[in-house]
Each structure stands twice: as C-alpha cells, then as structure tokens.
Amino acid sequence: MSRLPSLYISHGSPMTALNPGLVGERLAALAARLPRPRAIVMASAHWLTHQPVVGGHAQPPTIHDFGGFPQALFDLQYPAPGDPALAQEIAQRLTAAGLPTAIDPQRGLDHGAWVPLRFLYPQAEIPVVPLAIQPLLGPAHQFALGRALAPLREQGVLLIGSGSITHNLHDWRSYQDGKEAPYVRPFIEWVEQRLQADDSAAVLDYRRQAPHAAQAHPSDEHLQPLHVAMGAAGGDALGAQRIDAGIDAGFLAMDIYRFDGADAQQRAA
Known part of the structure; x- marks a missing residue:
C-alpha cells in the first residue's frame, strides 16, 4: 500500500x-492525485480540548457549529462513516507516546472537517475519525500528536490538519472591497520558506519568529493543525509542497500543504 x-x-x-472558489478546485485536484485512503483522521481547529481526545462514533453526525448563515448551509450533510477500531488504535498510539488520550463516542464532524472533505471526497464514503487539538498545550504538543500518528500513513490513513494559514476575524469586513490585509503575504511567504527549508523549529516558534504573527493569528487554534500535519510527515524532512488557493475576503489565506516527508525526493524524481 502506498504511503499517503x-x-x-x-x-x-x-x-x-x-x-468553494479556488479552494474547491485545488482540493478536488489534490484528491485525484492521492492514493485512495482507507480512512481519514481529521484534526480540526474547531474541536478544542484540554487533553487529547479522539472521536469514536460509528456514524459521526454533521455538526453545524455556526450561526447567521443561509439555511442552505444548515441543510448540508456529510454522512461519512466513522471507524471506532481506528479511534481505539489512535488512542493507544498517543497514550503510548506519553499523550494519554480519551475517546468521545458521540463526537461528530464540525465544519472544519466536513467543509473541506466535501471537495476532497464528495461521496462521503471514506471513514473519518475526528481528532481534537489542545491549543493551550502549544505547537510542540500538536507536533507530537502528528509524529505519534505518522506510522498510520503507511496503513492507508490520510492525516489532515484543518485550520487557516491566516485567521484574524477582527478583520472581517475590513477588506471586503478588494483590498488585502498587509500582513497576509509576508506571513504566508515566511511560512512557506521555513517549511521548504525543513525548519520545523522555526514554524513551531512562529509567534516569536514570523512577521506579523500576532496579526495573522490573534489566537493559535487555526494554525496548530499545521503543526499536527508537520509532525505526521514522520521525520526531519517535511517534503512540504504549498498549494496556493488564493486569499478570501482579503485576510483569510487559503493555502493548502501536503507533506510527503522523505518520500518527496522520490516524487520529484
């Protein structure tokens, strides 16, 4: 089985x-290039806990965790099955790595999970296991979560972190007239440079090192799924590839990254 x-x-x-705009096209094209996963583990910025938790629901409900949007959005469902056995394995792996993990048998899929999955796998037939993140424990903790789960990539499991490469909701409406927030491009360019240089330490320390970090992320939760995905690359070589999906509303950069780890050189050959 090919490593994802x-x-x-x-x-x-x-x-x-x-x-969906450009991000929908990018996600559909990405899925077409990937080996078909047997299951998906989704670490979303919208499931926040104090300690690690994994979802063990056999049929995770679609969570509409928002308000003030059109009814058509609330009517959408993503009826993918869960995988309780995989949830058990994840809890065991994380606990063995020193990250004691609980299982939530009721957890569904929040919009950080089901919105991108609609474009990656619109048939909703691949089992999805949600994974919480713990922002208060910091980027290195999320990196450790991903690193502990990296071996699952060899078993046909697709590990995804879902957040936003920039996320400052204070700027909502401020850039609706076509203007672009001045901090967005310097921040995303710095992230791309550090990832392509395999400089995980700098990205984990982004709040001190990245330009405009506090403007790009007043709080950490939307970038920390990136640290999960980095850890899941499995080694010092990240094999990072940025997929540009544009900038929404002038302040939400829609970057997508794939991390092939040491396999990246083989892909390039």
Whole structure:
C-alpha cells in the first residue's frame, strides 16, 4: 500500500461549502492525485480540548457549529462513516507516546472537517475519525500528536490538519472591497520558506519568529493543525509542497500543504 502524505488545509469560512472558489478546485485536484485512503483522521481547529481526545462514533453526525448563515448551509450533510477500531488504535498510539488520550463516542464532524472533505471526497464514503487539538498545550504538543500518528500513513490513513494559514476575524469586513490585509503575504511567504527549508523549529516558534504573527493569528487554534500535519510527515524532512488557493475576503489565506516527508525526493524524481 502506498504511503499517503499528511495534509494541512485552510478551510475558510463555512460559506466555502456553498461558494468553494479556488479552494474547491485545488482540493478536488489534490484528491485525484492521492492514493485512495482507507480512512481519514481529521484534526480540526474547531474541536478544542484540554487533553487529547479522539472521536469514536460509528456514524459521526454533521455538526453545524455556526450561526447567521443561509439555511442552505444548515441543510448540508456529510454522512461519512466513522471507524471506532481506528479511534481505539489512535488512542493507544498517543497514550503510548506519553499523550494519554480519551475517546468521545458521540463526537461528530464540525465544519472544519466536513467543509473541506466535501471537495476532497464528495461521496462521503471514506471513514473519518475526528481528532481534537489542545491549543493551550502549544505547537510542540500538536507536533507530537502528528509524529505519534505518522506510522498510520503507511496503513492507508490520510492525516489532515484543518485550520487557516491566516485567521484574524477582527478583520472581517475590513477588506471586503478588494483590498488585502498587509500582513497576509509576508506571513504566508515566511511560512512557506521555513517549511521548504525543513525548519520545523522555526514554524513551531512562529509567534516569536514570523512577521506579523500576532496579526495573522490573534489566537493559535487555526494554525496548530499545521503543526499536527508537520509532525505526521514522520521525520526531519517535511517534503512540504504549498498549494496556493488564493486569499478570501482579503485576510483569510487559503493555502493548502501536503507533506510527503522523505518520500518527496522520490516524487520529484
């Protein structure tokens, strides 16, 4: 079985589900290039806990964790099955790595999970296991989560972190007239440079080192799924490839990353 990459996806506004724009095209094209996974593990910026938790629901419900949007958005469902056996394995792997993990048998799929999955795998036939992140424990903790789960890539499991490469909702409406927030491009360019240089330490320390970090991310939760995906690359070589999906509303950069780890050189050959 081919080893899958890990992914980081900027999922954008919930309205991306109805108006996917460039990100929908990019995700569909990416899925077409990947070996078909037997299951997906999704670490979403919208499931936040104090300690590691994995979802063990056999049929995760679609969670509409937002308000004030059109009814058409609330009508959408993503009826993918879960995989309780895989959830058990994830909990065991994380616990063995010193990250004691609980199983939530009721957890469904929030919009950070089902919105991008609609475009990756629209038939919703691949089992999905949600994984919480713990922002208060910091980027290195999320990296350790991903590293502990990296061996699952060899078993046909697609590991995804879903967040947003920039996420400052204070700027909502400020750049609706076609202007672009001045911090967005310097920040995303710095991230790309550090990832392509395999400089995980710098990206984990982004709040001190990256330009405009506090403007790009007033809080950490939407970038930390990137650290999960980086850890899931499985080694010092990240094999990072940026997929540009544009900038939404002038302040939400929609970058997608795939991490092939040491396999990246083979892909390039």
